[in-house]
Amino acid sequence: KQHKFWETQPVGQFKDVGNSGLPEGPIEDPTPLSEVKQEPYNLPSLYEWVTCDMDNEETCAEVYNLLTNNYVEDDENMFRFNYSKEFLGWALRPPGYFKSWHIGVKVRASKKLVAFIAGVPARIRVRNEVVSMAEINFLCVHKKLRSKRLAPVMIKEVTRRVHLENIWQAAYTAGVVLPTPITTCQYWHRSLNPKKLIDVGFSRLGARMTMSRTIKLYKLPDSTVTSGFRKMELRDVPAVTRLLREYLAQFVVAPDFDENDVEHWLLPREDVVDSYLVESPETHEVTDFCSFYALPSSILGNQNYSILKAAYSYYNVSTKTPLLRLMNDALIVAKKKDYDVFNALDVMENEAFLKELKFGPGDGQLHYYLYNYRLQNAVKPSELGLVLL
Numbered sequence: 001k002q003h004k005f006w007e008t009q010p011v012g013q014f015k016d017v018g019n020s021g022l023p024e025g026p027i028e029d030p031t032p033l034s035e036v037k038q039e040p041y042n043l044p045s046l047y048e049w050v051t052c053d054m055d056n057e058e059t060c061a062e063v064y065n066l067l068t069n070n071y072v073e074d075d076e077n078m079f080r081f082n083y084s085k086e087f088l089g090w091a092l093r094p095p096g097y098f099k100s101w102h103i104g105v106k107v108r109a110s111k112k113l114v115a116f117i118a119g120v121p122a123r124i125r126v127r128n129e130v131v132s133m134a135e136i137n138f139l140c141v142h143k144k145l146r147s148k149r150l151a152p153v154m155i156k157e158v159t160r161r162v163h164l165e166n167i168w169q170a171a172y173t174a175g176v177v178l179p180t181p182i183t184t185c186q187y188w189h190r191s192l193n194p195k196k197l198i199d200v201g202f203s204r205l206g207a208r209m210t211m212s213r214t215i216k217l218y219k220l221p222d223s224t225v226t227s228g229f230r231k232m233e234l235r236d237v238p239a240v241t242r243l244l245r246e247y248l249a250q251f252v253v254a255p256d257f258d259e260n261d262v263e264h265w266l267l268p269r270e271d272v273v274d275s276y277l278v279e280s281p282e283t284h285e286v287t288d289f290c291s292f293y294a295l296p297s298s299i300l301g302n303q304n305y306s307i308l309k310a311a312y313s314y315y316n317v318s319t320k321t322p323l324l325r326l327m328n329d330a331l332i333v334a335k336k337k338d339y340d341v342f343n344a345l346d347v348m349e350n351e352a353f354l355k356e357l358k359f360g361p362g363d364g365q366l367h368y369y370l371y372n373y374r375l376q377n378a379v380k381p382s383e384l385g386l387v388l389l
């Protein structure tokens with residue numbers, strides 16, 4: 001019964017794990033475009049498909065409101081992701097994006113948006129193969145329409161529209177185990193505003209710890225310590241692209257960023273994404289890079305606070321500045337920008353700074369998946385160079 005839908009899909013199946021007879025790579029071959037289903041999948045008659053034009057303020061607000069009230073919550077239902085409209089506009093419109101991959105479901109009668117799923121194109125390298133993929137994200141069904149089996153038909157519809165653009169693979173993450181994770185990551189949190197985190201129930205006062213002792217434990221300097229540390233600017237795109245491409249080459253799965261991608265995904269945008277680099281004062285060479293994105297959460301049911309300001313570690317490269325010092329500067333700027341917590345996954349080389357910089361382990365895991373692409377051996381989180389929003 002479990003995974004009835006996923007057992008029908010070209011994904012690594014649990015029964016095949018460890019079967020070294022199956023080759024690494026695409027599971028199914030591309031279908032000739034003429035044979036791809038031309039018309040949308042059937043929805044229950046009360047509902048209709050809509051394409052959400054994220055250039056349109058009103059549509060962006062509809063998607064924002066649906067996610068704000070119905071998207072992913074933590075395991076204890078105390079917090080819910082609250083992606084901002086600006087963030088959604090950024091996340092869904094990278095170079096080469098397809099409007100047709102921003103898919104909504106509306107109630108025919110009321111025109112109310114009750115479900116959403118989105119994809120964006122990405123070139124992802126898997127070992128030595130660069131594969132054109134869709135990164136699928138923001139699958140959301142209104143709380144009142146759960147268990148109506150809407151998610152499978154939405155996944156089939158976005159897959160159909162991705163196929164129409166001659167793309168046959170996808171990457172996605174989930175907090176739940178589906179057939180079959182390519183890796184499972186642990187998430188970690190670094191308190192920046194411990195008093196608020198304890199007040200809202202995100203953290204608990206440590207045993208034998210007082211509040212003042214806890215505040216002192218997480219205190220950070222007022223300014224960064226690395227000389228040459230500054231915000232990334234447009235003129236830095238070529239250097240950051242070189243630095244990032246060289247760095248990501250070491251991972252089994254990683255984005256194949258070009259300058260256009262770097263300009264979109266890493267140039268700072270107020271309250272969306274922040275990027276800093278170290279430019280050597282002597283040689284003016286860009287030697288290090290760190291970045292984080294802004295993903296607040298609604299706090300469900302607290303008298304004093306309604307929003308948790310969270311920064312999420314994005315891509316970081318250290319070649320001259322020790323990673324510890326680079327990431328501590330990232331914490332310092334995040335604190336300065338009034339973030340309450342700095343989150344990170346144990347991907348790439350993050351493990352090297354998590355414990356040292358006083359991150360605590362989160363109580364959940366994030367699983368990474370590839371669609372229609374078999375990876376012989378599971379990837380360790382430290383071999384993963386891909387961060388999805």
Ligand SMILES: COc1cccc(CC(=N)NC(=O)c2cccnc2OC2CCNCC2)c1
Pocket residue numbers: 072073074075079080081173175187188295297308310312343344345362364366388389
């Ligand atoms: C604190 O507010 C939350 C609101 C909803 C869910 C969670 C727990 C959770 N599920 N966290 C993560 O998935 C997570 C933890 C650390 C880093 N990235 C993460 O997820 C990213 C990447 C996947 N898409 C969501 C954001 C926390």
